[in-house]
Amino acid sequence: MSFAPVLDRRRSGVLLHPSSLPGKGALGGRLGPKASRFCDFLQASGFSIWQTLPLTPRDTAGSPYRSPSAFAIDPDLLDPAEAVSDDSGKPDYADFCYAQRYWLDDYALYTVLRSAYAVPWYDWPPALRRRDPEALAETRRDHAEALESVCHTQFLCHRAWQRIKHYANARGIRLFGDLSFFVAYDSADVWAQPQLFQLDDRGRMTANTGVPPDYFAAHGQLWGMPHYDWAAIEASGWQWWIERVRRQLDLFDLLRLDHFRGLAAAWHIPACAQHAETGRWAPGPGDNFLEALQEALGPLPLVAEDLGQITPDVRALRDRNGLAGMRVLQFAFGGSASNIHLPHNHIPNVVVYTGTHDNNTLAGWWAHDCDERLREHVENYFGDPSLIPDAMRRAALASVARWAIMPMQDLLGLGATARMNTPGTATGNWAWRMDSLPNDGELSAHCHALNHLYGRLATE
Numbered sequence: 001m002s003f004a005p006v007l008d009r010r011r012s013g014v015l016l017h018p019s020s021l022p023g024k025g026a027l028g029g030r031l032g033p034k035a036s037r038f039c040d041f042l043q044a045s046g047f048s049i050w051q052t053l054p055l056t057p058r059d060t061a062g063s064p065y066r067s068p069s070a071f072a073i074d075p076d077l078l079d080p081a082e083a084v085s086d087d088s089g090k091p092d093y094a095d096f097c098y099a100q101r102y103w104l105d106d107y108a109l110y111t112v113l114r115s116a117y118a119v120p121w122y123d124w125p126p127a128l129r130r131r132d133p134e135a136l137a138e139t140r141r142d143h144a145e146a147l148e149s150v151c152h153t154q155f156l157c158h159r160a161w162q163r164i165k166h167y168a169n170a171r172g173i174r175l176f177g178d179l180s181f182f183v184a185y186d187s188a189d190v191w192a193q194p195q196l197f198q199l200d201d202r203g204r205m206t207a208n209t210g211v212p213p214d215y216f217a218a219h220g221q222l223w224g225m226p227h228y229d230w231a232a233i234e235a236s237g238w239q240w241w242i243e244r245v246r247r248q249l250d251l252f253d254l255l256r257l258d259h260f261r262g263l264a265a266a267w268h269i270p271a272c273a274q275h276a277e278t279g280r281w282a283p284g285p286g287d288n289f290l291e292a293l294q295e296a297l298g299p300l301p302l303v304a305e306d307l308g309q310i311t312p313d314v315r316a317l318r319d320r321n322g323l324a325g326m327r328v329l330q331f332a333f334g335g336s337a338s339n340i341h342l343p344h345n346h347i348p349n350v351v352v353y354t355g356t357h358d359n360n361t362l363a364g365w366w367a368h369d370c371d372e373r374l375r376e377h378v379e380n381y382f383g384d385p386s387l388i389p390d391a392m393r394r395a396a397l398a399s400v401a402r403w404a405i406m407p408m409q410d411l412l413g414l415g416a417t418a419r420m421n422t423p424g425t426a427t428g429n430w431a432w433r434m435d436s437l438p439n440d441g442e443l444s445a446h447c448h449a450l451n452h453l454y455g456r457l458a459t460e
Contacts, residue, residue: 006254006301007324007349007402012456013049013176014042015357016408017064017420018077020433029433031160032079036167037437043171044444046451048458050168051176051405053357055161055251059184062430063421065258066184066225068110071103071247073157082160083153096155102243103188108150109136110188112143120186122203129203131191161251169253172458176303176405177252179245181259182209182225189240190226196233196240197226208269210276214308215331216358217424220267220276227268230285238292245293245300254301260323261306263289264314290321303351307331327352327401329392330359333381334374342381343395352401354392354410357420361409362389364416389413397454404456408434411447 021029021038029035042050056067057074064074097104110121117124127135140147165175183189185205190197198206209223233240248255259266262284269279294300304318306325318325327350332341339345346352354362360369366389370378375385382391393411396404409418409432421429438444451457 006303007351009402009458010454010456011048011174011403011458012397012451012454013047013051013174013403013405014408014411015051015353015405017053017357018055019058019062019074019430020408020420022434022436029077030079031077031157031164032081034437035164039164039168039171039173041437041444042168042173044441045447046457047447048172049174049176049403049405051256052178054178054180056180058430061426064430065180066223067180067187068114068184069103069107069188070180070183070244071100071189072107072154073161073251075153075157078153078157078160082156092159093152093155096158097151100154100158100247103192103247104151104154106192107154107188108147109139110191111150112146113139114186115146116143121191122186129191158251165251165253174253175251177248177255179248179255179257181257181262182223182227185224185226193240196229196236198229199226205271208271208273208276208279209266210269210279211267211308212276212279217276220279221424222269222273222276227266227282230289234285234288234292238289238296241289242293242296246297249297249300254303256303256305256326257323258305260304260318261308261310261314264311264317286317287320290317307356324403325350327399328356328359329353329396330355330362330365333377334371335377343399346399346401348400348402350401351403351405352396352399353404354396354406357407358423359407360416360419360422361407361414362392363410363413364419368416394450394454397450397456404454411443412438 016038018029018031018035021034023029023034039050042048054064054067055073055077056064056069057072058064058076059066059068113124113128114121122129128139168175190199194203200206205226207227209225209227210221212220214220245255263286264284265281266284267276267279268282269276273279302323304323304325306314306318307328327341327346329341329343329352332339332343355365359365366378378388379385382388382395393406396406407420409420418432420432452460
């Protein structure tokens with residue numbers, strides 16, 4: 001069994017979440033004209049991929065990776081101009097509600113109840129926490145208008161993104177989404193189907209998710225998300241995951257499967273633990289999961305996020321299923337010449353990044369994060385240290401990796417203040433936004449020339 005190859009030819013792209021598009025106020029970018037103009041910039045620059053973070057609603061800290069729904073689109077991304085209803089949209093709205101019936105009603109119920117009680121679902125009154133049918137029916141009667149508003153807003157978000165997708169695809173740009181592996185504990189997903197997660201009879205997590213000590217955190221990371229009950233998910237025919245992936249493939253042309261190593265084994269941490277070191281690796285669903293997705297949905301355009309502590313079983317799972325992997329230039333230096341992230345060790349079936357949303361910007365990394373040994377290695381590899389950020393951008397484009405992607409911050413040469421996220425920290429993340437889109441043509445001409453030089457123009 002193998003998946004359809006998604007890295008079809010040499011391409012390049014930009015990583016930018018819509019919330020980072022220029023916009024007014026605290027909400028950031030919008031799914032409107034600025035998104036279309038960004039597609040114009042990509043096309044003029046010779047890029048044919050727009051990669052985003054998950055489009056799902058963000059949590060109170062602004063993270064789309066700890067969302068109250070694995071299916072919904074963040075309503076804060078909706079441009080006010082898109083939030084205008086008209087009678088001609090009614091048939092389309094009905095079709096949308098029917099097509100999304102697997103998750104939409106539960107999401108609307110959760111959203112309204114979460115607002116009403118202002119506490120996580122596992123602290124709601126017992127009848128609502130346990131989804132008593134009579135209690136839910138009463139909620140539907142008493143809050144019919146609010147529930148309708150939640151559903152209609154999701155319709156408007158879906159319609160707005162579909163317009164962007166059509167606009168991008170018509171200009172040769174593929175939309176590259178991000179599928180987070182775990183889901184938030186306080187979410188519509190866990191409340192609606194608690195039997196699919198490792199919870200006790202009171203709805204409390206029996207184990208915490210996270211990772212052991214790594215590059216980003218000396219004590220590891222506690223994520224505060226529940227582990228899946230893979231036996232229960234398999235017994236249900238994998239339906240929740242199938243519907244989740246189906247939904248994302250309606251929004252994107254291809255997906256990055258975040259924390260891919262969780263399919264081989266995930267880090268289980270005692271629910272009472274204060275640090276992640278006390279965890280253990282517990283087996284994941286492996287090939288059965290991937291086979292079920294392909295049987296239900298056909299060949300899937302997936303890229304495996306294979307970063308971190310990647311053991312032979314994870315690599316074997318990825319390779320057996322023909323999935324592309326990732327390389328990150330910021331992880332390449334300070335060790336031996338065999339480091340797989342070094343450009344001379346790249347292979348075609350990977351996506352190479354200068355950095356990810358969890359890294360410092362390239363300029364910030366070079367200015368602040370490199371110790372003496374690492375700096376010496378980088379300088380020996382690229383030469384003149386004054387050219388190193390640019391040399392690393394060029395190295396990504398010159399790589400044999402079929403796809404090369406840069407965060408927009410790296411394309412603009414921005415420093416550490418433009419960093420999107422610092423793992424292991426709870427505040428100050430997810431807020432970066434461009435002041436304006438590049439509009440003088442100089443950056444586009446420069447990028448187009450580089451994409452031509454390194455054979456990454458998809459039109460050639």
